Amino acid sequence: QVQLQESGPGLVKPSExxxxxxxxxxxxxxxGSYYWSWIRQPPGKGLEWIGYIYYSGSTNYNPSLKSRxxxxxxxxxxxxxxxxxxxxxxxxxxxxxxxxxxxxxxPYYMDVxxxxxxxxxxx
Amino acid sequence: SYELTQPPSVSVSPGQTASITCSGDKLGDKYACWYxxxxxxxxxxxxxxxxxxxxxxxxxxxxxxxxxTATLTISGTQAMDxxxxxxxxxxxxxxxxxxGGTKLTVL
Numbered sequence: 001q002v003q004l005q006e007s008g009p010g011l012v013k014p015s016e017x018x019x020x021x022x023x024x025x026x027x028x029x030x031x032g033s034y035y036w037s038w039i040r041q042p043p044g045k046g047l048e049w050i051g052y053i054y055y056s057g058s059t060n061y062n063p064s065l066k067s068r069x070x071x072x073x074x075x076x077x078x079x080x081x082x083x084x085x086x087x088x089x090x091x092x093x094x095x096x097x098x099x100x101x102x103x104x105x106x107p108y109y110m111d112v113x114x115x116x117x118x119x120x121x122x123x
Numbered sequence: 124s125y126e127l128t129q130p131p132s133v134s135v136s137p138g139q140t141a142s143i144t145c146s147g148d149k150l151g152d153k154y155a156c157w158y159x160x161x162x163x164x165x166x167x168x169x170x171x172x173x174x175x176x177x178x179x180x181x182x183x184x185x186x187x188x189x190x191x192t193a194t195l196t197i198s199g200t201q202a203m204d205x206x207x208x209x210x211x212x213x214x215x216x217x218x219x220x221x222x223g224g225t226k227l228t229v230l
Contacts, residue, residue, distance in 0.1 A: 048221065049221060110158075
């Protein structure tokens with residue numbers, strides 16, 4: 001059974017870069033049937049999609065975050081990563097990684113989620 | 124940008140039917156899915172491709188999507204169904220969009 005686990009610093013200073021990694025176990029990030037996504041949830045608020053990546057390296061980002069976001073995949077480590085630059089307090093959130101089902105170029109539903117990791121932006 | 128609108132809250136009595144709506148322009152032309160999130164937990168997929176249930180999701184969960192509205196229906200609602208529910212679809216640029224979420228209260 002596929003499992004995803006987020007990892008990275010829980011505290012990031014304003015203006016710095018937030019870096020998180022999602023490790024995939026029980027499956028392969030190289031599978032063409034899936035895409036790999038990041039989602040976040042600020043305290044007490046709803047879900048916000050950040051972006052996703054196909055194993056080929058093709059990406060799609062939320063327009064509101066696009067200028068600051070980079071998602072990459074490392075097939076040798078079976079991981080994918082998120083970098084969010086120039087963070088502010090508004091980026092404080094629980095960050096989730098998730099696996100999505102892909103049909104052709106269409107990003108269907110996300111069927112496996114990590115437990116989430118809390119990132120606080122504060123000096 | 125594409126938007127999905129959900130009611131902030133829905134209340135239901137145990138054993139009754141709960142319906143949660145999700146509205147978006149021509150949403151019926153896209154596939155909608157629904158996630159359940161309980162406090163302190165990560166979201167769980169409960170409906171995909173408008174009306175399909177993943178393995179392990181009880182039959183009391185069902186979905187539909189037509190016109191501008193997708194609906195999640197929970198028949199015979201149980202106390203364990205109390206949670207936040209989010210609809211999700213993708214827009215013309217294949218970018219994912221979540222609804223704002225609906226808090227389901229089982230009174």
